[in-house]
Amino acid sequence: MKTVIFHDFFIDIGGGGKVVNILSKYLKAPIVTCFYDKSNLSTIQNTKIFHDNSFFNKLKSIRELKLIRTIYFFNHKLKKLKNFFNENFDSAIFSGFYSIYFARFLEIYKIYYIQAEPLSYIFERENYKSLITYKYIYELFLKKLERDSIFSFDKTIANSNYIKKVYEEEFGIKVNKIIYPPVDTSKFYYREPEDYFLLVSRLYPYKRVDVVAKVFTKIPSKKLVIVGSGPLASYIRRLSQRYKNIKYLGKVSEKKLIELYARCNAVIYISEKEPFGLVPLEANSAGKPAIVANEGGLTEGIIPFKTGLILDPPYESNLKEVIENFDKYHFSKIDCIKNAKRFDKKVFLKNFLRELKN
Structure with missing residues (x-):
């Protein structure tokens, strides 16, 4: 055919x-x-x-x-x-x-x-x-x-x-x-966390990247790495210059992105009414949990408290609370990878x- x-x-x-x-x-x-x-x-x-x-x-x-x-x-x-x-x-x-x-x-x-x-x-x-x-x-x-x-x-x-x-x-x-x-799970691998949270997204308002960045401006002890490009790139770049705990990388190679997934604490993805969302599953493929919004199709790929966390609105305050207390949560890399393989x-x-x- x-x-x-x-x-x-x-x-x-x-x-x-x-x-x-x-x-x-x-x-x-x-x-x-x-x-x-x-x-x-x-x-x-x-x-x-x-x-x-x-x-x-x-x-x-x-x-x-x-x-x-x-x-x-x-x-x-x-x-x-x-x-x-x-x-x-x-x-x-x-x-x-x-x-x-x-x-x-x-x-x-x-x-x-x-x-x-x-x-x-x-x-x-x-x-x-x-x-x-x-x-x-x-x-x-x-x-x-x-x-x-x-x-x-x-x-x-x-x-x-x-x-x-x-x-x-x-x-x-x-x-x-x-x-x-x-998701091509075979591309990803796990490494011990290097104490940063990862945001991978096209930089548009509906992706709520500005909301995530704003949260980290209020928690200087927690690090955020942002990957992506789009209309909000200038805004994110200015924030990263002003706040030492926010690092903006722009576009990166696939090899670099996979490495960033492997070494992060968790991936944050709270896009507005996302149809499904591959980024959280790419995180799971690397054995890392994903923090997602309770809307759209994002909840269909994540098992709460096992392969990630599902946030209710208001997202800014609830995300801040989760990041500040993230050490209280425990996720298994085996559970995350097993979940991702359902979508291989x-x-x-x-x-x-x-x-x-x-």
């Missing part, structure tokens, strides 16, 4: 991009995407990627233009190639918000692997406030397009119970299956291949 994968864009690779990359390599399936920044994506080398190589690819840093171009690419430009995909492939996997617009034009077997909340949810978030009122653009132009595209799929698979519930309530569809996203990429690929064949 020849499969092709459609994904919005590869600029900074997040959890969704990692999943697409794993599927692509296993299925030997090419990826079709709008924007692609090879310089930032060493982890997806040896993957066959077809992308929009027009002049607009140079303007991907301008959010409004990136949005408009991605919609045009999947809803109009690729339409000219629908016969090529229908004749040369047996199935297609879609991931993202905008790639699904092309699904309406395909006659082959189509699966939508849902890895995020609906587009309307995303446009409500703070990082999408702009000169353009995204909410109205969605209502006027994208809402019907999104709905029609979703109903064109042969099968929908959600990456968590949380996402399944959201889509069923929002669109009135029946999500066929839940398959949790994979071998389990994911076995489950996904079964759905693809069916």
Whole structure:
């Protein structure tokens, strides 16, 4: 069976991009995407990627233009190639918000692997406030397009119970299956803690990285290491210059990141309504506990008081209390690693291949 994968864009690779990359390599399936920044994506080398190589690819840093171009690419430009995909492939996997617009034009077997909340949810978030009122653009132009595209799929698979519930309530569809996203547990290893907490995230307001950093400004005896990039990078950098216990590393290599996981006390990840969250499971893969928010799909991967802690709001005060008293908690590296293996990429690929064949 020849499969092709459609994904919005590869600029900074997040959890969704990692999943697409794993599927692509296993299925030997090419990826079709709008924007692609090879310089930032060493982890997806040896993957066959077809992308929009027009002049607009140079303007991907301008959010409004990136949005408009991605919609045009999947809803109009690729339409000219629908016969090529229908004749040369047996199935297609879609991931993202905008790639699904092309699904309406395909006659082959189509699966939508849902890895995020609906587009309307995303446009409500703070990082999408702009000169353009995204909410109205969605209502006027994208809402019907999104709905029609979703109903064109042969099968929908959600990456968590949380996402399944959201889509069923929002669109009135029946999500066929839940398959949790994979973590490559074989890459990680355990080392004795070196007395720091780790935050790995894209630096956006909805990720609550500012909340975590603020907590550590009030606890100078506790160290925080932050890895990631995004709009809040300048703010985090200034904090790290002002407070000696906060260290901002920006982007790091995969080898360095794995080492940071191995030597930390715990990973903190309290993102707003996270669809699932791979970072806590990467922490567990290294034998380390994760501190997560009690919302979204984050609670589905963590066993409370065994492989991590689940925080209730208010997050700032409750996180501060947990960090100050962290020595009172006891976690087994064996329990953490065992939990992570439930989500290993071998389990994911076995489950996904079964759905693809069916």
